[in-house]
Amino acid sequence: MEHMGIEPGRLQFSWISSAESTKFVKVVKEVTETIKSLGPRKHFIKTEAKVA
């Protein structure tokens, strides 16, 4: 995704077991913060198809 120009950081991967509730909360917080700091997304926005 980043290779084709999505802002670095917008796509993240995590591996959380169903038993790891604290890790889940921590990751969600981190991800939300990173995404907020990136600002509004620039790409992959489609409200209505661009057609004739």
Place this chain on the structure above:
Amino acid sequence: MKVLKITKEDLAKGLDTLNKSFRLIGPVKDKDEEFHNFEELGQGELPDFNFRNTRLSPKSIVYPQSEKMFEYTLDSNDPEHDILIEVKKEPSPQVVVGIRPCDAKAFSLVKLNFDTPEYKDPYWLRRFEATTLLGLACHNPCSSCFCASAGSGPFNTESLDMLLVEEQGGYLAQVLTKKGEELAHTAGWTDEAGSDAQKQIDTMKEAAEKRIKSQISTDNLKNKLDMEIYEEPYWEDVSFSCINCGTCTYLCPTCWCFDVQDETCGNCGIRMRNWDSCMYPLFSLHGSGHNPRGEKLHRVRQRFMHKLKYYVDKYDSGIQCVGCGRCVNHCPVNIDIRRVCELMNRSEVCPVTTE
């Protein structure tokens, strides 16, 4: 019919003038230098006539690949919710400069489908009516062009409003319709050519037709029974290599099939139509899950049967192909309509030979 003489400078000047009141569309070389396509010309931009034929056909100028037809809202507070409302579109008057005679002729084939006594396709018709076709005769047809035996020809004037014929230093221009006359008037092309101009054009036309090396025979198609062709054993051989990519139909100026789609975003949405192709399995998939053309053999056969048999029978105006050669050159696996047409047209049954 009037024949005008237009110098290269006058053509450029005239086009500049036209560009002020029309959307001007002409062949432009793609940036990567591989092929030409029809594009809107900016102010002062001139079409590039140094092309054989464009990669994509100009059909999209009248019949865009994706086109919005209706809008709707699902917001129950809106008095018009859940109603499909036709999108108001007044196509702006446009001129296609440098369209080849085969591609222009294709519009008249497609028109048979979109403009019938019972049904009229408003989207196609409105655009077509707003379009003036300023053709460019073909002096050097490609080796794969077979327009002359497909009911068209390098100087064919069908559907055209005006035809430019290149000659030394400029062009002779046949003014063919009222639209063409108005166009010439607006552009300021008024210089009438001498009395022998038509003869000159005819000579060049003959020479161009002689240069066409490729041809098909279609004389038996009409007399054969549908089932006779349908059940021929050669379809397996013909269809084997096909990857059902639809390139042949998307590039073809005479293919007209489309698919209707709704797309909703939040509470609002549009209903649009997109080109579709008989080469896709989805094309004929029923809601029940049944697919009457479930195998590629069926689909390949359908394409050729439609173009070379059903169309011929239904409209009695030749085949649904103008011989532009696009599918011949760009089918990735080289399925050649000329070869298939020969098979379908041959009168005696002989074993499948494919050399």
Place this chain on the structure above:
Amino acid sequence: MLEYTEKIREISQKLLKDSKVDMVIGFRKGTVPMMNEPTFIRNANEVGQLIWDSNCGINLANYLTGRKEKIGIVAKGCDSRNIVVHLVENKVNRDNLHIIGVPCKGMIDRRKIGVIYGEEILNVVEDGEKIVVEGDGDEKVYDKKDVLQENCAICIHRNPVIYDELVADLVEEQKDVDRYEDVRKIESMPPDEKWAYFEGLLKNCIRCYACRNACPLCYCPTCFVDESRPQWVGKSIDPVDTRTFHFLRAYHCAGRCTDCGACERVCPVGINVRAFTKKLEKDVKELYDWEIGLDPNVRPPLDVYKTQDPEDFIK
């Protein structure tokens, strides 16, 4: 190339005569310059149609998917690797195949030749390492190495990796090839430039799906772009939808793509679609040291878990 053709015919004839196979899949001469058509032969006295030259770039493994007959198949290096992928993914049974291996010397790029020749091409003749182009302009002679398909120019598996018979001695593999120069170039761009690069790349795409359909890997009964319940991606030529098709197609080929170049070869508007798949190929190589299609007995890395799998991209 004549020797190749003769040998292919000879082998095919024997296979069909002895009823070892029901059909042989190969190429026959095309009707336009630099094009050959994939074909099948069932009858031993029709093997004369089969040919081999530098215009056999279509990947024949694509024609094997799900077939149950006994098949003789002509396979160059990349075709054979895709046959391996098919074997690993159970798309064809090895016992049903008789692989006629073709040590490949590279396929020529029809578009590239068209561009450099400039005029209409009427005939192209191969003369060893030379390509002679005849057409509307003067006759021109090019070095084959200058007009190879891009993927062939950087190919390091020209010889079939799996075969029952060979049509000629193995060829020398290309050494010291830099396979990822173009990928690195994109990698070094800032995000916006990357975005713009791919936007430009796809601007002519008509979503015909030739790239998908030419690929032996793309055999899903219903492709995600064709699925309507739920609909994953819009069907118009909206740029967001077009891009979605392309990057998802590439993901579906991750760790499976052999860089055979079929997808790129068939695109009617000349889009370099390998720009997507090659990045993934490079990543898989770097992360898992994996090259696909070399051994039918090893599962690919995205299929198996190993404790030493890299995981620093997972938080």
